[in-house]
Amino acid sequence: MEIMRRKLARSLQHEIKDVLAHVAVTHRDLVRQFNRRFDDHGGKGPVLDPTQVMNALMSVTSS
Incomplete structure (x- = not known):
């Protein structure tokens, strides 16, 4: 079950x-914000x- 949960999360x-x-292209700042949150934790963030x-x-x- 844990393996399935991890696969789903990935x-x-x-x-x-x-x-x-x-x-x-149109929302660069927003993309950077989310990518930074993810990448700050080595892709496991x-x-x-x-x-x-x-x-x-x-x-x-x-807006």
Whole structure:
């Protein structure tokens, strides 16, 4: 069960990285913020929730 949880967590991290890659050109500062949070921990850093990423993107877009 633990192995499956880790695989799912890694899968979510890759999904988040993909989303951030697609908006890197228009939202560079936001992408840097999330990448820094992830990279500061050697790629094992705080698990980002896809909802957090989407909410941050929407708040930047709506301002």
